[in-house]
Amino acid sequence: MIMALFDTFLIVMAIFLMAVIIIILISGIRIIQPYQQGLWILLGQYRGRLNPGFNWVLPLVSNVIKMDLRTQVLDIPKQEVITKDNSPTNVDAIVYIKVVDPEKAFFEVTNYHIATIALAQTTLRSIIGDMELDEILYNREVINNKLRDILDKATDGWGVKVEAVEIREVDPVGTVKAAMEEQTSAERRRRAAILLADGNKRSAILEAEGAKQSMILKAEGTRQSKILEAEGSRVSKILEMQGQSQALRLLSLGAVPLDKKALTVLSLDTLAKMSNGQATKIIFPFEISKLVEQSAKYLGASEEFVSEIGKETDIEKLVGKPDDVLGRIPNPDELRSEVQSIESQLKKDLIETTKTAKDVRKMPKVEGINEIEDLK
Known part of the structure; x- marks a missing residue:
């Protein structure tokens, strides 16, 4: 019985020892991921990378980092920094x-994460303190590059490379922010x-350009109107005088063969027309007795009539030829040609006026208008 128990104990102990040995052997296995690098330390000595x-x-005696x-x-972390302009x-x-260097990152610094954060805080405070607030707001890229270079140089001894630094937020305190808002509001009022x-x-x-063009x-328009009125009045007077001169010519030529009998008949006819009028008082420019005497002679035919007017050649001798007395009167074709010449000149004046108005519209624009539109 005792021997059976002893054998059982030996078997259990052997199984236990084998399990312990297997566990110890398994504990020596280390799996390193593709993005990792293992550091093997054996009994306090660095043996190499895994x-x-x-x-x-x-x-039991090895440590793998x-x-x-x-x-x-x-x-x-966010921190409050005093800028150069306070x-x-x-x-x-x-x-x-x-x-980039696992040995340095583990053996040269206690915790490269904490060390890098602390260094970044102090460096950021130093850089911001040398700049004014406006420079910080508008030159973030400069701050990022400068901070990256300083940190990369400092962490090179730790086997750590600083790839990039980004300023995430620049938040002035309440009083400074209120002053900035007031400044922005004043600037916008100034621009307005x-x-x-x-x-x-x-x-x-x-408005001045419009008034100038209107004037x-x-x-x-006034000048052209006056020119047209003057030319129209001149042509009208010429035509009127031409008609009067032609009437005078006809009258003078028709009166040449008249004798005293004809004149007496015409005078009596005129006297009859005047008696039919509505006027109560009539003034005659000649003596009525002479007119009656001439009528009696004409009716009685007792005296021989001798013309007192004379011939046409006698009139030309006394007053001259009609063309010499009246002057040369233009014919309708000449008047029509002169009217066309006036109209052509008026068209030229109108074209010059339109060109002048276009030149006025092409005046140079006021300087600063483009800048004003940009401000809009």
Whole structure:
């Protein structure tokens, strides 16, 4: 019985020892991922790197440190920084790092994450403190590049490379932000005042140009109207005088063969027409007795009639030829040609007036109008 128990104990102990040995052997297995690098430390001594994949080390006395070789993102906590122009500002950032030398990243610094964050905070405070608030707001790219270069140089001894730095937020404190808003509002009011003044200036210039063009066109219209009226009056007078001269010619030529009998008949006919009028008082420009005497002689035919008027040649001797006395009267063709010449000249004047108006419209624009539109 005792022997059976002892055999059972030996079997259990053998199984236990074998299990312990297997567990110890299994504990020496290390699996390194493709993005990792293993550091093997045996009894306090660095024995070398372990490549990605299956690795076996001495169990119980070995320590394997796995270093992540991927790009890591570190969040720089928000901190209050005093700028060069004494404006308190809250600034935070993001740093992208990558381990390039696992031995240095583990043996040269206690914790490269904390060390990098602390260094980024102090460096960011130093850079922001040397700049004014406006420079910080408008020159973030410059700050990013400068901070990256400083951090990369400092972390090179730790086996860490700083790939990029990005300023995430620049938030001035409440009083500074209120002052900035008031400044922005004042600037916009100033620009609005400039726009209004330039708009009034532009409006006044356009009104002046319109008034100038209106006066020019009105003056040209008045001048052309007066020219037309003068030319029309001249042509009308010429035509009227031409008609009168022709009537005088006909009258003078028709009166040449008249004798005293004809004149007496005409006088009596005129006297009869005047007696039919509505006037109560009539003034005769000749003596009635002479007219009656001449009528009696004409009716009695007792005296021989001798012409007192004379012949046509006698009139030309006394007053001259009709063309010499009246002057040369233009014929209808000459008058028509002169009217066409006047109309042609008026058309030329109208073309010149239109060209002058176009030149006025092409006046150079007021300087600063493009800038005003940009401000809009």
